[in-house]
Amino acid sequence: xxxxxxxxxxxxxxxxxxxxxxxxxxxxxxxxxxxxxxxxxxxxxxxxxxxxxxxxxxxxxxxxxxxxxxxxxxxxxxxxxxxxxxxxxxxxxxxxxxxxxxxxxxxxxxxxxxxxxxxx
Numbered sequence: 001x002x003x004x005x006x007x008x009x010x011x012x013x014x015x016x017x018x019x020x021x022x023x024x025x026x027x028x029x030x031x032x033x034x035x036x037x038x039x040x041x042x043x044x045x046x047x048x049x050x051x052x053x054x055x056x057x058x059x060x061x062x063x064x065x066x067x068x069x070x071x072x073x074x075x076x077x078x079x080x081x082x083x084x085x086x087x088x089x090x091x092x093x094x095x096x097x098x099x100x101x102x103x104x105x106x107x108x109x110x111x112x113x114x115x116x117x118x119x120x
Contacts, residue, residue: 002065002102013100018067019054025095026071026088026109027053031079036072036112045113047074068106069096074113085109 004011023035035048035056048056058070069092075084089107096104 002061002067002100004101013102015059016054017100018059018069018096018102019057021096021099022057022059022069022071022092023053025091026057026073029084029088029091031076031084032088033074033076033115036074038072038112045074047113047115062105064103064105066103066105067096068108069104070108070110072110072112074115075111077114077116081111085111 001015002013004013026032027034033047035053036045037048037055038045056072058072060068060070062068071088071092073088075081088109092107093104096102
């Protein structure tokens, strides 16, 4: 937990706050199909439903009260992956810092799969 103190007492922020903010920010970026997780049992990558997207985010607390975030995503086919990853990092850093005031030391984005676009 990240702990803050003000004149009224202590504020503790749990990992769920960061995973929800991060998942929401990432999935609203262009070209992101959703959050992904690799199954331990079969090794396959699964696209997560909206209510489970926090499983595609791993938060690490650093000793200096900053956090590091690791995201696992699925992208649409044909998109520029380096550009999408930078966009996600910028969006996550902005939304998490604005909502919590916590410094993000590091953001790592792992593209686990590429989803095919459906033909219309």
